[in-house]
Amino acid sequence: MRSFFEKLMVLLSIFSIAILFACGKTSEKKNPNPGFDFNLPDLNGKIISLENFRGKVLVINFWATWCPPCEEEVPKLNELNKRYKNEGLVVIGIALDKDSLNLVEPFVREKRIGYPILMGNEQVLRDMEDFSGVPTTLIVDQKGNIKKKYDGAFDKDDLERILQELLH
Numbered sequence: 102m103r104s105f106f107e108k109l110m111v112l113l114s115i116f117s118i119a120i121l122f123a124c125g126k127t128s129e130k131k132n133p134n135p136g137f138d139f140n141l142p143d144l145n146g147k148i149i150s151l152e153n154f155r156g157k158v159l160v161i162n163f164w165a166t167w168c169p170p171c172e173e174e175v176p177k178l179n180e181l182n183k184r185y186k187n188e189g190l191v192v193i194g195i196a197l198d199k200d201s202l203n204l205v206e207p208f209v210r211e212k213r214i215g216y217p218i219l220m221g222n223e224q225v226l227r228d229m230e231d232f233s234g235v236p237t238t239l240i241v242d243q244k245g246n247i248k249k250k251y252d253g254a255f256d257k258d259d260l261e262r263i264l265q266e267l268l269h
Contacts, residue, residue, distance in 0.1 A: 137228050137247065141195065141219040144206055149219055151245060158185075158267045159241040160192045160260070163221065163232075166208045167198070170254045171236045175212045177257050181264070182216040188268045189243070192216035195225065197235055242267055 140150045151159075162178055164171035182192040194216060196205045201220050209218055226232050233252045240249040240263050249263055 137230070139195070139219070139225045139228070141221060141225060143217060143219055144202070144209065149217070151241075154191050154193075154241075155245060156243050157189050157191045158243060158264060159239070160190065160264070161195060161239040161241060162192070163195045163197055163235050163237040165197045165235045166204045168235045172212070174236055174238075174254060175214060177255075179213070179215050181257075181261065185264060185268060190264060190268060194218045195221040197221040197226075240264065240267070 138151045140148055143149055160178065160181060162171075162174060164174070166172075178192050178194070181190065186192075194214065196218055198204045205218065205220065208214075229237075231250075231252075236251075236254055238251040238255045238260070239247050240260065242248050248267065249260075251260070
């Protein structure tokens with residue numbers, strides 16, 4: 102039977118070897134949810150994926166027509182889209198209504214939504230980690246990494262501060 106000292110020396114040796122192998126390696130911060138992606142139809146039926154926007158900063162807003170806070174966010178999202186689209190921002194709305202097109206198209210026209218609207222599905226919600234309901238807003242950097250997630254209504258000043266950091 103080994104003594105306490107011998108066991109300690111074995112553990113220290115293993116630890117030292119592990120550190121030697123780890124030295125010199127760099128790690129890149131990965132997307133906290135690298136499986137998040139989407140392939141969703143827009144209002145015309147064209148399939149759009151996250152990959153279509155690589156190189157752009159995204160604000161992805163999950164919403165529904167029956168959600169009052171979602172409706173309140175529309176003018177803010179329209180303003181952000183208009184202000185920053187020439188700097189590399191794309192705002193995307195993902196509608197999560199059950200009766201999709203019959204409700205969403207008239208709502209988009211009435212509210213004069215000026216950014217792309219995609220029709221969400223169960224798969225996009227499964228791919229998102231910890232989805233808690235609408236509204237939910239993600240800020241995604243140029244490499245597709247989720248930088249911030251707002252559960253519930255977003256704080257416009259905080260969102261805009263993050264956008265300015267990512268866009269400049």
